Amino acid sequence: MPANLVETTPSAYAYPLLIKQLLLTPLATTPDQEIVYRDRLRYRYRDLQGRIGRLANMLATLGVKPGDTVAVMDWDSHRYLETYFAVPMMGAVLMTTNVRLAPEQILYCLDHARADLLLVHADFLPVLDAIRDRLKTVRTVVLIADGAPAALDPARFAGEYEALLERAPPGYAFPDFDENTRATTFYTTGTTGLPKAVYFSHRQLVLHTLAVGLTTGSHPGGQSFHRGDVYMPLTPMFHVHAWGFPYLATLFGVKQVYPGRYQPDMIVKLFVAEGVTYSHCVPAVMQMVLNCSEAASANLNGWKVVIGGSALPKGLARAARSRGIDIWCGYGMSETCPILTASQVRPEDQGTLSDEEELAVRCRTGLPIAMVDIKIVDTDMNEMPADGKSVGEIVVRAPWLTQGYLHDAKSSEALWRGGYLHTQDVATRRPDGYLQITDRIKDVIKTGGEWVSSLELESLISQHPGVAEVAVIGIKDMKWGERPLALVVVRPGHEGQLTTELLQQHLLAHCQNGLLPKYAIPERFLFVSSIEKTSVGKTDKKLLRQKYGAS
């Protein structure tokens, strides 16, 4: 390009995209909006500014310098929100710690991330006690007593969060620096191997916030998060920055409600008392809230809830809709900051769909949000047609994807290929743009050059009345590469009646309906007494493949 084209931005005009700039408009325009922590504390945005400054001064006094890593182990709270801003705004890195991991895994993560300082809620002291002597890099620990005054051992703790905050001055001159400076890091837990760390820069978090805010905010009618809402997260703040919504809620200047540890009764109580209108969670939390006794008598009408983490089952969506909950899906992963798609009904389709059709849209993987370049590709990176049938892997480019895994060049290499991040999710795309995930790539059965979804086969087989449980895996085949093998647990009362032929006929009917290609019908069905599960209750396909002969 000719030299006169590229504007090298002199520093006088430079405006690096930094997390601190998300605070500019809310602090100036909605200083009286509230931030609420359970039924214990509430303060205003004008106080948030001072608390962020105090936290930075406190951390600086405790020796935190730009480039250091500050780890947090806390429930969802105003404190967590304060660290979301103060730590990266100082030029330090915020490590959000998955408190559900085993102590040994937490030890691994803190060491691997080279955490310098740890803020730890009193509830997690047993975990800390189990690993403290072996921590390699953590120099300083601050206790979060959470209201309960604690007699602190100065040899173990630098102090208590709130007490230290009170002693620190509110003014802190947060500097400008390169927008590509790392702001956050956290660990993903795959089904196997050690946790891997993803990481995000100031620029990435700002752009994720702007694009998510534009897409959700500009949606007419429901299925939106906007500046008139009251926000309460139900995805833990240690998990991909609670999907980035605390940053967006702050930029929007809305009232924010932090529920601490997730207890259904407290969640419903806060929902009612604070007038919550927008939340996000995994399906299990939605189910837990709907099932709790407090929810039975509460008016949940108009609650907007975006579901992520795993697919939204239609049964759950229907149950939520029957309570008046405006429920829909988002899709993403830790590696993608996370949001890539949302299952909003297109404005041009609003009012044209039946209830069942709209429910189906809301349960889809969704439409890409602004600035997301998403494709369905075959193994040679050829784009598959958007015909609602052709399957391929979802690959993506967006301004907010992790560059790789921290200190793990090998895994990073597999993540990025051909200029795109490979999600390992297999999906179709409809002509109107909606994506639908059909499988994880490792569970797809590649047979004769075609891809067969193990999830789809399982779904169809499970609809036979004699089937209690089913798992489908690919096994090696000389001719076709792989062929599907179905493991079936027979439903009590159907013992001895279920045969391979009956199940093949059952599937053949679906082939005639056009729901399944004929080559997807397994030759082999194995009737088993149980199907192995992982520690979190998912079918352990890795183990099954080992046991039954994977390709």
Add this chain to the structure above:
Amino acid sequence: MPANLVETTPSAYAYPLLIKQLLLTPLATTPDQEIVYRDRLRYRYRDLQGRIGRLANMLATLGVKPGDTVAVMDWDSHRYLETYFAVPMMGAVLMTTNVRLAPEQILYCLDHARADLLLVHADFLPVLDAIRDRLKTVRTVVLIADGAPAALDPARFAGEYEALLERAPPGYAFPDFDENTRATTFYTTGTTGLPKAVYFSHRQLVLHTLAVGLTTGSHPGGQSFHRGDVYMPLTPMFHVHAWGFPYLATLFGVKQVYPGRYQPDMIVKLFVAEGVTYSHCVPAVMQMVLNCSEAASANLNGWKVVIGGSALPKGLARAARSRGIDIWCGYGMSETCPILTASQVRPEDQGTLSDEEELAVRCRTGLPIAMVDIKIVDTDMNEMPADGKSVGEIVVRAPWLTQGYLHDAKSSEALWRGGYLHTQDVATRRPDGYLQITDRIKDVIKTGGEWVSSLELESLISQHPGVAEVAVIGIKDMKWGERPLALVVVRPGHEGQLTTELLQQHLLAHCQNGLLPKYAIPERFLFVSSIEKTSVGKTDKKLLRQKYGAS
């Protein structure tokens, strides 16, 4: 900063912010939405993609290379929209030409910008004829016949836009490049001197689009532009990219209606026929539309119109509201891409204001939009308190401000001082964040260390029944630096009755109401037969200061 902090982004993961990425989601998710040109043409987003590719191929065939400048002289049209994308996406610079300038000024601008190719609508051929022989850099001219087949002189024109487009192939591999590459340039017309060019990069236009879209889209209720709207610009596309809204409308994937030359009857006809819901314009255009006979019988209820360019008079706002028009203000300038603020009612104030109070909010300069760092400062860059009274100059940082004026280092230097762009607008700021412009800095009267708004004095004096017209300027004063001088044209029927004392008493009443400080009352009132105006009908304060003794 430690080296491990700054992520130097390897090209495999790089995602430069480029204008082409604004097309990603609309082309994938709303391919059937329409783009309409008057009553002559309509096509779909799926066609837009091909037309952008054809335009790039056509321009490349005509010799346009990255770094070249393509100038446009056209009415608001689908063609203009196509150039907004195709030209910068090739790596070339789009020059939007102010067709209201005199031919000699247009000659100056085309030469100064070093335009290589010109797309010109047949209506502007008389202008081109007047300057063509003297154009220094334009090598190629393409005629926009606009439906009327034209016999072209091949010595004068490389061809006709639509005919050339048809012959070009639709596929063009738009490359990635540095996001700081210049995308657009255009000329501002100050009241004096030669036009000056501002310029914007891909990064700046993308960030402006995201931040404007987030702020307007996320506003609950009215006063918003969102993905359910139908868009029609009423600010010319040559003027600051029609305030950036064609980029945002495209990103939103909404139906777009381009009205060509602004004719009130055609505007109202399109509004009704196409179901337009969102527009933007200067007050004069709103007034023109409201006054036209077609508007009298049309149902304008629910039309969202954002006003910019100059302050929204309450009378016009009231007239528009009485027709059901949802009207409010935005503020910005050519140098700022342009949008900095919007006078939306804060969500927490919605439903709490009387009609008159809400009207006042809608006529304010507004609240800063996302990512805008805006301050009111004195001449030493000290920030003024947000008390609704203290006045100072508006200075601003945002990710989308021009770095300076093209090929004009001296003017650029005055624009940026202390790390902020100086708007030369004088304003107050309320505790709830709203800005209110009170004057242009050159028209403010600096007296005894205080700033007195000439606009405010004019507004108060004009409310006296004996005053037909008034202008206030600052004149030199040995003791106070400056003192206000009021020039008054007496209303017919009041001749001989109006005195300096009467007008001072009139102002004193406003002092007692707290609306004016006492030191603002002029000692001198001059009764004149007329007040000099500029060519565009504004009070010519520069001339008045020369005539009556400026400081």
